[in-house]
Structure formats: C-alpha cells, structure tokens
Amino acid sequence: MININENYLKLKSSYLFADIARRVEKFQKNNPDREIIKLGIGDVTLPLPLACVRAMHEAVDEMAISDTFKGYGPEQGYAFLRQAIAGSDYQSRGADIDPDEIFISDGAKCDTGNIQEVFHIGIKVAVPDPVYPVYVDTNVMAGRTGSFEKGRYQGLVYLESTKDNGFIPSLPDSPVDLIYLCYPNNPTGATITREELARWVDYARKNKALILFDAAYEAFIRDPELPRTIYEIEGATEVAIEFRSFSKTAGFTGTRCAFTVVPKNCRAYDSQGTEVSVHGLWNRRHSTKFNGVSYPVQKAALAVYSEQGQKQVRANIDYYLTNARIIRERMGKLGFECTGGVNSPYIWINGKKDSWSFFDDLLNKAGIVCTPGDGFGLCGKGYIRISAFNSVENVEKAMERIEKAL
Numbered sequence: 009m010i011n012i013n014e015n016y017l018k019l020k021s022s023y024l025f026a027d028i029a030r031r032v033e034k035f036q037k038n039n040p041d042r043e044i045i046k047l048g049i050g051d052v053t054l055p056l057p058l059a060c061v062r063a064m065h066e067a068v069d070e071m072a073i074s075d076t077f078k079g080y081g082p083e084q085g086y087a088f089l090r091q092a093i094a095g096s097d098y099q100s101r102g103a104d105i106d107p108d109e110i111f112i113s114d115g116a117k118c119d120t121g122n123i124q125e126v127f128h129i130g131i132k133v134a135v136p137d138p139v140y141p142v143y144v145d146t147n148v149m150a151g152r153t154g155s156f157e158k159g160r161y162q163g164l165v166y167l168e169s170t171k172d173n174g175f176i177p178s179l180p181d182s183p184v185d186l187i188y189l190c191y192p193n194n195p196t197g198a199t200i201t202r203e204e205l206a207r208w209v210d211y212a213r214k215n216k217a218l219i220l221f222d223a224a225y226e227a228f229i230r231d232p233e234l235p236r237t238i239y240e241i242e243g244a245t246e247v248a249i250e251f252r253s254f255s256k257t258a259g260f261t262g263t264r265c266a267f268t269v270v271p272k273n274c275r276a277y278d279s280q281g282t283e284v285s286v287h288g289l290w291n292r293r294h295s296t297k298f299n300g301v302s303y304p305v306q307k308a309a310l311a312v313y314s315e316q317g318q319k320q321v322r323a324n325i326d327y328y329l330t331n332a333r334i335i336r337e338r339m340g341k342l343g344f345e346c347t348g349g350v351n352s353p354y355i356w357i358n359g360k361k362d363s364w365s366f367f368d369d370l371l372n373k374a375g376i377v378c379t380p381g382d383g384f385g386l387c388g389k390g391y392i393r394i395s396a397f398n399s400v401e402n403v404e405k406a407m408e409r410i411e412k413a414l
Contacts, residue, residue: 018154019156024141044375050256057258057320060308063310064305064308082300085267086306089310090107091107097236102240110267113268121143122297126290127186134167184217196348197332199234199351209247220249221238223251224252227257228352238250258312260308329353331403333350334404342414344357353395354396357392359381364380
C-alpha cells in the first residue's frame with residue numbers, strides 16, 4: 009500500500025492566491041461586462057528591459073551554431089553571471105562575497121522553500137507574522153509543525169510584526185534555530201535599518217542560529233541609509249543566507265532567474281555539535297535536485313549589470329515606485345493608515361474592518377483586486393496589501409474607483 013506524507017494534510021485547505029482567484033473568477037462570471045484591475049499578486053507588467061531582450065536573442069542565436077552551442081551548464085550557474093553578481097551586488101558595497109558562494113536558480117520562491125531541506129527536522133523555526141506563506145507551508149510539509157489551530161501552526165515561533173513595533177519584530181523570547189526575515193518586507197512593505205538588522209545578526213551569532221534573509225525587493229530601496237544586503241552587517245556571513253530575484257528587479261517573472269548566496273563560512277552543526285559547512289550542503293542539494301537555468305536566460309540576466317541594463321532596470325523600478333506613491337497618497341487622503349510604498353512596491357493598508365470583507369468591497373464595488381491581510385497571518389487581520397505592479401493609467405483609474413466606492 010502506498011502511503012502519503014501526512015504532513016500535507018495539515019496544510020490549510022487552499023493557498024491564499026488560489027482563494028483570491030476563485031473569488032475573482034466568480035465575480036467575472038457574474039459580471040462579464042465589468043473591467044477588473046488587478047493590484048493583488050506581485051507580478052510585473054512592464055516588458056523585459058531591452059538590454060536583456062537583446063542579450064537573450066544573441067544567446068539563442070549562439071545555440072543555433074555548433075561552435076557556440078551550449079548543452080548542460082553548471083548547476084550552480086555560469087561563471088560570467090556569478091562574477092557579475094558578486095562584483096556589482098556585494099563587493100561594490102563592501103560585502104565579502106565570492107562568485108562561487110552564489111547559486112543561480114529559477115526563483116527565490118523555490119530557494120526559500122527548498123533551503124529548509126538541509127536542516128534537521130527538529131529545529132525550532134521562527135517566521136514573521138504577517139508572513140510570505142511559502143516560509144510556513146514548506147516547513148509544514150517537512151513535518152516541523154503541529155496542527156493548524158486558531159490561525160497558527162503549533163510548533164512554529166511567530167514573530168509578530170505590528171503597527172506598534174513598526175513591523176520590525178522583537179527578538180524571540182526563547183532560543184530558535186532558523187529565522188526567516190524579509191526586507192523590504194512582503195507583505196507589509198516595511199524596511200529595516202542597519203542597526204535593527206545588526207541586532208538579528210548578533211542574536212544569531214550568540215545563539216548559533218541561522219537567518220534566511222529574503223531580499224527579493226532590495227532593488228526598490230532608494231534610501232541610501234538602508235542596507236541593500238544583510239552582508240553589509242559585520243559577522244553576517246557566518247549566520248545568514250540571502251535570497252535575491254531578477255523577477256521584480258528586471259521583470260523576469262515569466263523568464264525565471266534568481267540566486268541564493270551561501271557564504272563558505274556560514275555554519276550549522278551536526279548532532280555532536282561539530283560545525284558543518286552549509287555551503288557544502290546546499291551545493292550538494294542544488295547539484296542533485298536542480299539542473300540549472302538555461303544559458304539564454306542567464307545571458308539576459310547578465311545584461312542587467314550592463315550600463316544600459318542598469319539604466320533600464322532603474323527606470324522600470326522608478327515606474328512602479330511612482331505607482332506605489334500614488335496608491336499610498338490617495339489611500340492616505342481617504343483616511344487609511346499605510347505602510348510601505350516608499351522603498352517597496354507594496355502598500356500595507358489598515359482597512360479598519362475584516363480583511364476579506366474589505367477585499368470583497370473593493371472587488372464588488374470597484375472591480376479592484378487586492379490581497380487580504382488575513383492570508384499572511386493573524387497579524388494581518390484588518391489589513392489589505394495593494395501592489396504597485398500595474399500601469400500608471402490603471403493605478404490612477406483604480407484609485408478613482410476606490411474613492412467613489414468608499
């Protein structure tokens with residue numbers, strides 16, 4: 009008899025965005041003539057930067073010639089891309105990261121979900137609340153939690169991020185082993201200062217813990233005082249793994265390319281307390297279960313670091329930040345408290361009512377799709393997230409509809 013992994017049965021009945029899709033589908037079916045503006049999921053709308061498109065075309069042409077054809081590439085990524093990332097994203101900021109500490113992948117979502125495989129089933133895991141659901145669900149699937157009761161999984165430590173603490177959670181009251189942090193934050197749009205991030209690094213070093221730092225939205229940071237990588241903090245290479253993505257940075261949501269940084273001196277421990285290289289473990293896992301990102305896509309990602317690529321990427325991000333500013337200002341004028349939307353593409357809005365009720369109001373009265381905060385955890389109750397990923401025209405239209413509806 010074939011048995012299942014019963015940890016999957018602990019998962020809530022459906023994924024947040026599947027719930028949203030069902031409600032939107034029902035609305036469209038009942039209102040076929042109504043236009044819907046989607047400001048819910050974080051999918052980009054602008055096309056790939058021209059520099060990336062040209063690079064991809066050139067790479068595809070190479071694949072048509074015997075002398076330049078590429079077959080299987082290195083699972084960790086081509087050296088040309090790893091070197092560009094190390095130099096531009098880290099060494100230029102004083103972060104001591106080498107190219108061979110960078111692993112190219114097809115998405116930060118995949119890596120943040122898969123990284124937990126290299127750690128013991130019995131570790132104590134801390135997640136922020138509100139939380140990107142992948143952090144939680146993958147640990148549920150692995151068997152690190154109990155059942156889902158009263159809005160939370162038993163066995164996880166929830167780091168409450170609220171208005172009172174500026175959406176920067178306090179350090180855990182009791183020791184934890186694995187800590188998920190995300191800044192600029194999804195979903196709240198909050199950012200973290202060097203001093204605040206240093207406290208987490210110090211905690212991890214003192215408690216022999218490890219930080220999984222999701223920096224997928226770092227390219228939206230415009231404040232020069234904010235850290236762009238956790239490795240700007242002294243000692244972070246010993247206790248932190250960082251995840252980045254080209255999806256929001258350069259519009260690669262449909263092209264798929266990201267990377268994870270695992271420093272060679274990043275430490276974990278075996279059952280005898282002996283230090284083990286996390287870099288080596290991840291390299292083994294990555295080589296075994298992943299076959300690499302395609303050559304044309306990696307060449308396109310390399311173009312992000314060209315002079316033209318940098319200009320085009322910045323222009324695209326500035327476009328989305330303009331949308332974020334419009335949303336934040338207009339919702340603020342309606343009397344709603346907003347977080348994010350400055351160094352982040354997300355605006356976290358206190359709806360002053362049940363999240364799903366506010367979601368339904370915006371959908372049914374204005375034809376606007378947002379994301380209910382309830383789907384991100386107990387601390388998301390009463391909030392909604394609005395995404396800046398759309399056209400300026402649609403954002404302006406959406407705000408006009410919301411103003412009329414509310």
